[in-house]
Amino acid sequence: MPDTATPIPTRWVGPIRVRGNAVSGEVEVPLATYETPLWPSVGRGARVSRLVEDGITVTVVDERMARSILLVAPDAATAYAASLDIQGRIGELQGLVSTQSRFAKLIEVRDEIVGNLLYLRLEFTTGDASGHNMVTQAADLILDHLLAADPRLSYGSVSGNFCTDKKVSAVNGLLGRGKNVVAEILIPADLVAKQLRTTAARVVELNTRKNLVGGIAAGSLRSANAHYANMLLAFYLATGQDAANIVEGSQGITYAEARGEDLYFSCTLPNLIVGTVGNGKDLPVVEDAMVRLGCREDREPGANARRLAALVAASVLCGELSLMAAQTNPGELMAAHLRLERRRQDAGSVA
Incomplete structure (x- = not known):
């Protein structure tokens, strides 16, 4: 106290x-x-x-709580190819999250490419918690997994502002958070x-x-x-x-x-x-x-x-x-x- x-x-x-x-x-x-x-x-x-x-x-x-991770690719073509690969592995990522939390459930992954930057908006249900820490922990786990699986990508941030947390944004107004x-x-x-x-x-x-x-x-x-x-x-x-x-x-x-x-x-x-x-x-x-x-x-x-x-x-x-x-x-x-x-x-x- x-x-x-x-x-x-x-x-x-x-x-x-x-x-x-x-x-x-x-x-x-x-x-x-x-x-x-x-x-x-x-x-x-x-x-x-x-x-x-x-x-x-x-x-x-x-209901959904979002955390966006930022991956860096050498160019936009690589970022796009990586995004397609990730969208095909949603089930794998959902299973990964379930090993860490009883309540965090990955329900959707949305991507946005800007130049060579790949933003992934990870959206979860989080039970009775508001879920800030829960989704950040899950995002860390997913980030490590994706970087290990694709050597073309490098770390950008565990929170890339495509979430968007504690800021007014069009994306939250459209998709909800x-x-x-x-x-x-x-x-x-x-x-x-x-x-x-x-x-x-x-x-x-x-x-x-x-x-x-x-x-x-x-x-x-x-x-x-x-x-x-x-x-x-x-x-x-x-x-x-x-x-x-x-x-x-x-x-x-x-x-x-x-x-x-x-x-x-x-x-x-x-x-x-x-x-x-x-x-x-x-x-x-x-x-x-x-x-x-x-x-x-x-x-x-x-x-x-x-x-x-x-x-x-x-x-x-x-x-x-x-x-x-x-x-x-x-x-x-x-x-x-x-x-x-x-x-x-x-x-x-x-x-």
Whole structure:
């Protein structure tokens, strides 16, 4: 344990009503943040979820953790020939990985040739771990094996940035890294009006102008959302995740439709890197959070991590929905921040 610790205010918010292929029920979620207005904002989205019969539907679409190795060939022709040979030996590489780990499973190898450089993006499932160390260890093993089998190749790096780790990239947006999750909700018009103080048409218009067109104008990369990073960081800190993964985790797309006067609202997150075991999970407060979230149950490998990812995505939708609704009304966002933060400061001064 470290000699000192940095306290981060944490509050359990919700419950959120959620269903899908990884979790179903009403679950409170922990959010650790210095931006205290985040709690009532996510709480408003959670309240809406409980007022909708089906709540938020969350679908875990895919899961994979990637590590890219870099091999150096004398020329592009040799790199290409080597890539074809490697693609024909995937079964051999899968068997090799299985000798080292019970949970790491090689599912795909993608290649990219730049000049005489051969990048191999190795993609794995990693059970309930986020898998950073697991896939690096497997990549080391594969790298040594390939270099021994082909003397034309030489070592470049165990991580060639084609992964891509803790950086925003097109490749992760397209292929995913971690859990690829979609959260969606259909909100009746009366709830949109009473709970969010707006209309479906106004939310759709704002999403188009702000997230989609504004994102393009800003040069956003495979990303169109208002503030996924806020909810991700708060959830990651409260559950012992590697917080730097919000860099690629916040890469996602908010989509909204007016269905009559009802509001369809969704958040797609292709890069949710979370785990229920591994580094950061040995702290008592994290263990308590995992138990309370239902992520310590006896399930097949990977199921607890998928449950956690689904709850993260549901939390992101709650906060995104609330902020987007607020921004359809002039002055509402800043007024809420001033009111909530001043109330907290006044409470602190009295204490």
